[in-house]
Amino acid sequence: MIRRGYAIVAATLIAAPVSSWAASPPGAAACLGCHTVAADGSPVLPLGNFTAEQIVTAMQAFRSGTRPATVMNRIARGFSDEEIKAIADWYARSKTK
Amino acid sequence: MLAAFGMPTARAATKAAPRVVVIGGGFGGASCARLIKSADRGIAVTLVEANPTYIACPLSNAVLAGLRPLEQQKFGYDRVRADGIEVVHRKVTAVDARQRTVRLDDGKQLSYDRLVVAPGVDLRFDAIPGYTEAAAEVMPHAWKAGEQTLLLRRQLEAMKDGGVVVMSAPANPFRCPPGPYERASLIAHYLKTRKPRSKLILLDAKDAFSKQKLFEAAWHELYPGLIEWVGLSSGGNVTRVEPDTRTFVTEFGSHRADVGNVIPPQRAAAVAALAGVADQTGWCPVDPVTFESKLQPGVHLIGDAIIAGGMPKSAFSANSQARVCATAVVDLLRERTPATPKLINTCYSLVAPDYGISIAGVYQPANGLLTDVPGAGGVSQLDAPKSVRAQEAVYAEAWFKTITQGVFG
Structure with missing residues (x-):
């Protein structure tokens, strides 16, 4: 019974739309202070434009300073590889909804 | 006898929808109400905000300088209502954290399973002799x-x-x-x-x-x-x-x-003292994972009113905290353990219309407070070219548009 319960929870996570905050990894929700998911004409790039790999690559480049930035270099330094991966995966899943 | 005391227990027994009341309809409170509702439509959410129109502070310095009309700072609650949230434009006259009730100035009483208080600040007219409301x-x-x-x-x-x-x-x-x-x-x-x-x-x-x-x-x-x-x-x-x-x-x-x-x-707005969630400093101590008051169980606090450790009192912080608090409130109501969060703040300042600078930080719970993640955050580069200042000025306005759209749009 318990196993079946977990399976249902896992299925819910995979199908989670971006509004399902309970399922977002640490830090993911905070991105939406500046970024949107779908394009809305903002000069701040919408996260739904990118694959998980693109988000990971960008964040690592911001963190190491190899990609020019105004503020993302300062923010990216606050996240580990694992955290960046989890956030990137979550946005990549969310945009398909 | 226990059931008679405990509203949550009584509700759980009858499987009634859990009730959340949010006090304060700013960048923290309005977001938190909407995020709770969108995360779990089975939760009944009431937002109590005295004013039918919210007037945002970020960019209001540009209004002072004649660069922006005040109208662009004003937001209403129609979209919040459309989410299925009950919005009540009343003042709070009492909060009973033991009975889990909020009393309004029309005499009505709201009961809650979890309360979120996002009251903002009161200006202290007792702090500088001669500086009264008049x-x-x-x-x-x-x-x-x-x-x-x-x-x-x-x-x-x-x-x-x-x-x-x-x-x-x-x-x-x-x-x-x-x-x-x-x-x-x-x-x-x-x-x-x-x-x-x-x-x-x-x-x-x-x-x-x-x-x-x-x-x-x-x-x-x-x-x-x-x-x-x-x-x-x-x-x-x-x-x-x-x-x-x-x-x-x-x-x-x-x-x-x-x-x-x-x-x-300033100090936390008066409703914080009414609810018994402000300490002798005038501000509100909270748990950095759930944003639950350290003084009153069942009451969560976000925004300018809280003692947030490294996080500054900003609209961005309030919004970032609202996201974490909403998740925690839903988790607690559904008897799940809230995860350890990570939060961000970014504050832009305009020095001139085309000259923006920023400060950013990343925060996580440590020693009972929200603490700066070492190595992250900081301010804009001191020797940046004009093009970067201009870009940050553009980002300042873009941020305002995105965040107000998220909170009120």
Whole structure:
């Protein structure tokens, strides 16, 4: 019974739309202070434009300073590889909804 | 007998929808209400906010400088209602954290399983002798956007060329740490372009301030000789004001103003004290994972009112906290354990219309507070080219659009 319960929870996570905050990894929700998911004409790039790999690559480049930035270099330094991966995966899943 | 005391127990037994009441409809409260509802539509959410129109503070310094109409700062709650949230424009007169009830000024009582309080700040009219609510009609604070912003704007417009604007900034902590310096900058921009023989004196109750090197470099570059900043150790602490003559009295002397702007010390807004969630400092201690009060179980707090450790009192912080708090409230109602969060703050300041600077931080719980993640965050590069300043000014406005769309749109 318990196993079946977990399976249902896992299925819910995979199908989670971006509004399902309970399922977002640490830090993911905070991105939406500046970024949107779908394009809305903002000069701040919408996260739904990118694959998980693109988000990971960008964040690592911001963190190491190899990609020019105004503020993302300062923010990216606050996240580990694992955290960046989890956030990137979550946005990549969310945009398909 | 237990069931008679415990509303949550009674509800759980009858499987009624869990009830959340949110007090305060700003960047923290309105977001939190909507995020709780969107995460779990089975939760009944009521938002209590006294005012039918929200007037946002971020960018209101641009209104003072004549760069932006106040109308662009105003937001309503139609979209919040459309989410299925009950929005009640009433004042809270009592909170009973034991019985889990909130009483409104029409006598109605709301019961809750979890309460979120996002009250913002009250300006302290007991802190600077002479600075009363009546004095604020002569020497505006303009630290809550609205009529006060327009009043200060009118005074600046009416001032003669060659006049002296005097501002005072409080000691920490207060809402929007870079705000007084952004304000000085944008007023200086107005004076430079319209009343170039005028001067601005900023009296400060501290010796250091947010983004100080960036502001000072920009003032030197853009407004040479126009802004005089007087720190605490040079006599910046205002000990009294005399509204009749618009005079600021400090430990070292006095300054007579043509236009006087007093940014007084602040505390968590009164409803925090009503709910018993403010401590002797006037601010509210919270658990950094759930944002639950350390003083009253079942009551969560977000935004300017809380003791947030490294996180500054900003709209971005309040919004970032709202996201974490909403998740925690839903988890707790559904008997799940909230995960350890990570939060971000980014605050832009305009030094001129095309000159923006920023401070950012990443935060995580440590030692019972929200603590800066080591190595992350910081301010804009001191020697950045003009193109970067212009880009940050564009991002400042883009941020405002995105965040207000998220909260109210």
